[in-house]
Amino acid sequence: MRTLLLDCNYFPVKIINWQKAMILLLTGRAEVVDEYEDKLIRTVSTAYRLPKILRLFQNHKISLNVKFTRMNVFFRDNFQCQYCADKLPAHELTFDHIIPVSQKGPTSWENVVTCCRPCNGKKGSKSLKASGLILLKPAKKPRWSPELCLRLSDEDPNEWWNFFPNSTRVAS
Numbered sequence: 001m002r003t004l005l006l007d008c009n010y011f012p013v014k015i016i017n018w019q020k021a022m023i024l025l026l027t028g029r030a031e032v033v034d035e036y037e038d039k040l041i042r043t044v045s046t047a048y049r050l051p052k053i054l055r056l057f058q059n060h061k062i063s064l065n066v067k068f069t070r071m072n073v074f075f076r077d078n079f080q081c082q083y084c085a086d087k088l089p090a091h092e093l094t095f096d097h098i099i100p101v102s103q104k105g106p107t108s109w110e111n112v113v114t115c116c117r118p119c120n121g122k123k124g125s126k127s128l129k130a131s132g133l134i135l136l137k138p139a140k141k142p143r144w145s146p147e148l149c150l151r152l153s154d155e156d157p158n159e160w161w162n163f164f165p166n167s168t169r170v171a172s
Contacts, residue, residue: 083135096120
């Protein structure tokens with residue numbers, strides 16, 4: 001079971017396992033906002049309901065470092081090919097190195113963009129100029145965003161979505 005961890009201002013920070021949630025709760029660093037009705041953690045002498053949502057008492061330093069992953073590149077680029085502007089589901093997308101790896105282009109936020117398979121085939125290992133393709137927008141490292149960092153699953157509680165005001169729940 002997972003627990004949504006909020007900062008002291010009720011802003012989503014991360015999703016943690018039940019063990020970490022219990023440590024934060026029992027050491028007095030967090031309070032329960034909501035709990036699972038049917039999930040109990042038992043000790044020798046006590047039973048606790050498993051926290052569904054916890055809120056930290058003190059400010060949490062939020063990292064501005066978004067992890068570089070294929071899915072986070074897709075989120076940054078709004079699941080849109082950065083050459084032809086087609087919006088596609090993740091399984092139909094790939095990513096492209098603006099400066100190809102064969103030309104010593106790094107795998108980094110500034111050199112990788114979301115790409116559809118036809119455009120990736122067209123560009124191949126050529127430079128942008130040689131391929132004739134034009135980027136929709138420059139590739140850059142995104143600012144921190146819970147949409148990029150917290151991945152919710154269908155098994156997670158519906159109540160978690162209340163803490164993501166600009167999001168809508170979609171079936172995956």
